[in-house]
Structure formats: structure tokens, C-alpha cells
Amino acid sequence: MARLLYVEDDALLRTVTTMALDDAGYEVVEAHDGRQALDLLGQGGFDYVISDISMPGGISGLEVARAAQSVRPGCRTILVSGYASAQLPALxxxxxxxxxxxxxxxxxxxxxxxxxWPGDPG
Structure with missing residues (x-):
């Protein structure tokens, strides 16, 4: 079973999405902000990371994505945001x-x- 870290500060959205991902066959570990996500990434073992880009606490989804790639190169990472991609810094x-x-x-x-997955051979 693929292991997935889901980082979202909105508790209701996190709960609903986690339930759907569980139903789809993923083992989901939740984090409520970037700091908690970095702690969990330090423990390793994630195949996927899904993170909101803009979160409270001073650590963004971009930093989470970079840490995920550092800990496990090739870790498939999705960043989500309410902002249009053109309004975001380069991913x-x-x-x-x-x-x-x-x-x-x-x-x-x-x-x-x-x-x-850009740059990923699949």
C-alpha cells in the first residue's frame, strides 16, 4: 500500500480528503501545517506528498515539497492552492x-x- 503524507491546515477538508484517499487504497498520514509535515518527513517512508502551498506557521508547501524531494528523491509531490499557478512562485x-x-x-x-509527474520516469 502506497504511503502518503497529506498536509492541509483546514481540518474539515483534511478529514474529508483523507477519508477518500483511504478508500482509494492509500495509507494516509495527516499533518496540519508545514512544521508537522517536516517532522513527519524526517521519519521517512512516504511515496507521495500532497500539500497546500499557503499555510500558517511560517513553513510553506514549497518548503515541504523541497524537503520531501531531499529526503526521498522521486517522491511524487502535489502542491494545491486556491491561487492560480501564474500567481505562484516557480514550482x-x-x-x-x-x-x-x-x-x-x-x-x-x-x-x-x-x-x-515531470521528470519522473514513472
């Missing part, structure tokens, strides 16, 4: 983007779509 090459609001099915499809 790391190996990171996929999904705009909010999104349907959970879109997220699950993106996780499974090898073409969604």
Missing part, C-alpha cells in the same frame, strides 16, 4: 500542481497518472 520541476477547489476524484486521478 520545483518534479512537483505537480492542482488548483483549489478540486474534486477528490481529480486528486486521485492525478496521483495515478504517470504523465502528471
Amino acid at each position: 520545483p520541476e518534479s512537483v505537480a500542481y492542482l488548483g483549489k477547489p478540486f474534486r477528490v476524484r481529480e486528486l486521485i486521478d492525478k496521483l495515478a497518472d504517470d504523465a502528471a
